Amino acid sequence: MSDLKFNPRTLILLLMILIITGFRLLVTFNSDALKFANFSSIGAVALFGGAYFKDNIKAFAFPLLSLFLSDFILATTIFKEYSNGFLYEGWYWTYLAFALMVLVGRLLLNKINAVSLLSSTLSIVFIHWVVTDFGVWFKNPSYTQDFAGFWLCLERAIPFEIRFLEGTIIYGAILFGAFEILKAKFPALKFQAQQAA
Template identity: 80%
Template sequence: MSHLKFNPRTLILLLMILVLTGFRLLVTFNSDELQFANFSSIGAVALFGGAYFKDNLKAFSFPLLSLFLSDFVLSTTIFSKYSSGFLYDGWYWVYGAFALMVLVGRLMLKNVNVVNLLASTLVIVLIHWIVTDFPIWYGNPVYVQNLAGFWLVLEKAIPFEIRFLEGTIVYGSILFGAFEILKAKYPVLKLQTQKI
C-alpha cells in the first residue's frame, strides 16, 4: 500500500509558478510584439524554484517546464515567424541559462532576504546576458569573432537586459513576497525536515 501524502507546500509553489508563467503569456499577448521583450517572469520563476524546492528534480523541472510551456505557446502563435519548427533558434542556450539561474537560486537563496534576492537577481541577469548573447555573436558573420565583436553584441543587448532585470525584480517581489506572507499565515507551508 502506498503512503503518499498530500504536500500543500509543493502544490502552492507549483501554482505560484504557473500563475506567474501565465502573466508572461498575458503580457506578451496584450502588448506590441516586442514592447515587453525580456520583461518577463522567467528569471523570478527560476530563482523561486531554486530557492523553495529542496528536491533537485522539482527545483529544476518545474521552472524549466513552465518556461517550455510558455515558449511553446508563444512560438506557435505570435512568435511563429521566429520559430524553427519546434521552438526558436538557440533555444538550448536559453534553457541552459535558465538552468544556471535555478542553480543560483539554490546556492544564493538558502536564506531568503532582500539582500540575497537582489544579489541573486543581478547574478542571473549577468548569466542571461552572457549565455543568451553568445550564440548571437559566435559564428555570425555580422560580428567580428573576437572580444570586441562579442562586446558589441552585449552592448546592443543592454536595453533587453535592463527589461529582464526590471521584470525579475517586479515578478520576484510578487513571488517571494507572496510566499513569505503565506508561510507566515499558514505554518504548514514552512519547510519540514524532510525534503519536498
C-alpha cells in the same frame, strides 16, 4: 498507495510558478510583441524554484517546464515568424542560462532577505546576458568572431537586459513576497525535513 502524502507546499509552489508564468503570456499577447521582450517572469521563476524546492529534480524541472510551455505557446502563435518549427533559433542557450539561474537560486537564496534576493537577481541577469548573447554572437556573420564582436553583441543587448532586470525584480517581489506571507499565515507551507518540497 497509503504511503503517498499530500504536500501542500509543493502544490502551492507549483501553482505560483504557473500563475506567474501565465503573466508572461498575458503581457506578451496584450502588447506590441517586442515592446516587452525580456520583461518577463522567467528570471523570477528560476530563482523562486531554486530557492524553495528542496528536491533538486523539482527545483530544476518545474521552472524549466514552465519556460518550455510558455516558449512553446509563444513560438507557435505570435512569435511564429521567429520559430524554427519547434521553439526558436538558439533556444538551448536560453535553457542553459535558465538552468544556471535556478542553480543561483539554490546557492544564494538559502536565507530569503532583500540583500540575498537583490544579489541573486543581479547574478542571474548577468548570466542571462552573457550566456544567451554568447548564443547570438557565436558563428553569427553579423558579428566578428572575436572579443570585439562579442562585446558589440553584449552592448546591443543592454536594453533587453534592463527589461529582464526590471521584470525579475517586479515578478520576484510578487513571488517571494506572496510565498513568505503565505508561510507566515499557514505553517504547513514551511519546509520540514521530512517533506521534500
